[in-house]
Amino acid sequence: EAHLEKLKLEKSAQDKKQVKSKKDPSPGKPAVGGSVLVDDFSKSRPELWELVGSDWRYQGGLLSLARPSLDKSYLRSKAKHPRDFELNLKFQTTGGQRWKSTGIRFDVDESGNNSHFVYTSVGGSKVHLAHTIEGKDVYTKAVAGRPIKLNQEYTLNLKVRDTLINVALDGEFLFAYNLPRRQPGAVQLLAYDAIADFYSIEVRQLPAEAPLKKASEKAKPIVTAAPVITASVVALAEAKLNLARAEYAFAKARIGAGKATYRKRGKGSAETARRMLIGVSLARARVDLLDSKRAAKAAATIKNLEADLQAGRFPDYKPLNASQVSLVKTSNKDALPSGGGYPKTSSGRRTALANWLTHRNHPLAARVAVNHIWLRHFGTPLVETVSDFGLRAPRPLHQDLLDYLALEFIESGWDMKRLHRLMLSSKAWQRSSSNLAADRKTLAADPGNQYYWRMNSRRMESQLLRDSLLHLAGTLDLTRGGPPVTPSPNARRRSLYFFHSRDGRSKFLATFDDADVFACYRRSESIVPQQALAMMNSQTATASAKQIAATFKPGMSSEAFARAAFLKILGRQPAEAELAESLAFLEEQKKRDYFIHALINLNDFLVIR
Structure with missing residues (x-):
């Protein structure tokens, strides 16, 4: 249908062009x-x-x-x-x-x-x-x-x-x-x-006086004559479209006849399918009628087919047999239905597998889920080998905690919201990451914080870092749902909606340890010079600094601006020494977006403490 419309449009354009050339032989100037x-x-x-x-x-x-x-x-x-x-x-x-x-x-x-x-x-x-x-x-x-x-x-x-x-x-x-x-x-x-x-x-x-360079002698244009769209070309396209429609109608009638015969469903019949088949033969003959070499034979064929259609003489067709097709494509007889066909009820094997995975006496699935959720809240997992809970994995230090949470998860009916609430309301999660006031014996006994006596400090994930910059600048698009977005410094959708593949990745996100394309177990966390350079020079960071600075009132004093900036970006007031250093900087550098740029490069912004 699209091809036919295209031909009609081309013929109409050619006709209009011919009429216009007769009325106005000289084209008008723009x-x-x-x-x-x-x-x-x-x-x-x-x-x-x-x-x-x-x-x-x-x-x-x-x-x-x-x-x-x-x-x-x-x-x-x-x-x-x-x-x-x-x-x-x-x-x-x-x-x-x-x-x-x-x-x-x-x-x-x-x-x-x-x-x-x-x-x-x-x-x-x-x-x-x-x-x-x-x-x-x-x-x-x-x-x-x-x-x-x-x-x-x-x-x-x-x-x-x-x-x-x-x-x-x-x-x-x-x-x-x-x-x-x-x-x-x-x-x-x-x-x-x-x-x-x-x-x-x-x-x-283009102004008439604008200079243009001349083409070289080698740059000769290629001229191809455009074909003329005649009425016979359009007629042939219409005949081919009618043939395609007839073949589609026969295919639907054939399927309907099969459903009525084998499944006792629908109103299809073999007679209807046979009548549609003679319609296909007629449409094909009408296509051949437009070919000068086949026209005579096609005319005789049309006359005979119309006589058969009027007399009710319809040709037979071979019905599809799905089981024979399957037998040709596979040599595994166990994969084929038995003589009675496919069973009308499920064997229950998939249900049995699901029940076995979620049974309280088989806590592996619950343990794995708890370990992943714990990793995302605390920065480190309870079981270090998050992708391997087999015999080669070392025994976890906090197996009692892992089993307690897994059992709570199972008994709550696998309620993940309850599991999140249980972790986030715990004293372990609510502890500070600072070790300034820690007991010396604690520092000596557990310098790696294996017993969670303080919170683990960790850098924001790459998506969270980018979204935080845009959110502070007031430019983040918080619209939910929608199609994926091509990564770009000018994109404003949340990073969650970025295309994520090997070929189309955000350079900014990749610099800060973007998620692995092939696995979703655990992100790595590296410290490389490119990260500092990205926060200093990337379009995302520099543009966000200017936009964040623009959110403050222009008439604010330097001290009020410094305090407000600390609170907005770092979530706290500046210490006395920090405030003094900030005021000295603002006195020397009048562009306040430079001060904002310095704040977003601090560890206090990049790291969750």
């Missing part, structure tokens, strides 16, 4: 002016764009394509661009399968089958100009080799005057080319086999 299309993609603007595909996301002040496709998802402008124009597109490619190509189309006609396009390719390490002519891509010799990287912002610049185009990337001129032919059209965002973020686009009239 109006001279400034910008004709500007969008920062901060929100949806349906008055500007036609959006196709369900994988587009407006998030964090940008537009993201969340899933790679073969140019099936696109954004096309509703207005046509000037014939002579300049275009700037700011974007980055964040993932994809093989080519990871992102760019822009222009001169896009109504059918979408004719256009020119310029794209960057991560997989091909290049910037390339190509044409789409009647749905087929034609690649030119206008190409510049460049190492295009993932998660790096680029600005693509096009300058087009008549058939001459100049292409530049990040201000660097790449090539000039003479286009084969032009037609009025729209611009369209392009992402082929790529996941991409689009930051902004601007299209403006």
Whole structure:
């Protein structure tokens, strides 16, 4: 159906073009002016764009394509661009399968089958100009080799005057080319086999005095004649669509007949399926009727089939036999049903397994669950080998505590909320992590805190660290649910909603020991120089510091600001020495976001104490 509609649309466009060329043989000149299309993609603007595909996301002040496709998802402008124009597109490619190509189309006609396009390719390490002519891509010799990287912002610049185009990337001129032919059209965002973020686009009239470099003699355009869509082409497409519909109707009737015969369900019958089968033969003959070589034979076949249909003579068909198909695909006879077919009731084996796993005399599942929950609340597990509770695992130091909690878990009906409450209301969890006032004998006897005489201090997990920065800045999007989000410094959704894979990971989260892609037992906690550098120089940290500073009233005194900042970021008031040092810093450095930046780099912020 889509192919038929496409052909009808193309034929309509051709007819309109012919009528217009008769009425107005000379094309009109576009109006001279400034910008004709500007969008920062901060929100949806349906008055500007036609959006196709369900994988587009407006998030964090940008537009993201969340899933790679073969140019099936696109954004096309509703207005046509000037014939002579300049275009700037700011974007980055964040993932994809093989080519990871992102760019822009222009001169896009109504059918979408004719256009020119310029794209960057991560997989091909290049910037390339190509044409789409009647749905087929034609690649030119206008190409510049460049190492295009993932998660790096680029600005693509096009300058087009008549058939001459100049292409530049990040201000660097790449090539000039003479286009084969032009037609009025729209611009369209392009992402082929790529996941991409689009930051902004601007299209403006190209001034007549703007200098352009000429194309070289080697850059010869490729001209391909466009096929004419005739009435016979549309008729053939309609005949093929009717054949597909007839085959679908026969398949449904065949399934219905099988259900009525073997399961005694539904109103299907073999006679209905046979009648549908003769409809398939008729539709196939009508397709052949449009072929000059088969037309005579097809006409005779149609006459005979119509006579059989009128007389009620329907052909037989072979019903599907699922058991025979299964027998061909597997040699394991035990995997096949017995002579009486599949049993109508369950064997109970899966239920027995579930009952055995959760029985109070088999506490392994409860012990494993308790150990994982304890690890996440206290920073260390009761059983060090969280993924191995076998004979090789050392006997836990606190087995009595493990068994007590496991039994409580089982007897509460496996109520996890009750288990969380039991741990969080304990004195062990509520203790301070400080050892300043600790007894010397305690420090000597248990320096590693194996008996939990104090709380373990631990750095915030990477997701919690990022979300805390955004929350303090007032920019964290707390919306629940929704599709996954491509990791980006400009994204504002909670880190929970980030794509998590080997190819598309957040660099900031990975620096602070992001969760393992292949396992979910226990996170590692490293201390490396890159973490300090990320908190000092990353876009996430620097932008958050400025936004946090902007949340305070401008007229606050230095002391009031320092106290409020300590309370907001560290959750406590500054000590006298800290306050004196802060006031000296604020006296010397008037930019208060620098002070905020220093506070978020303190261990008191990064570490849960």
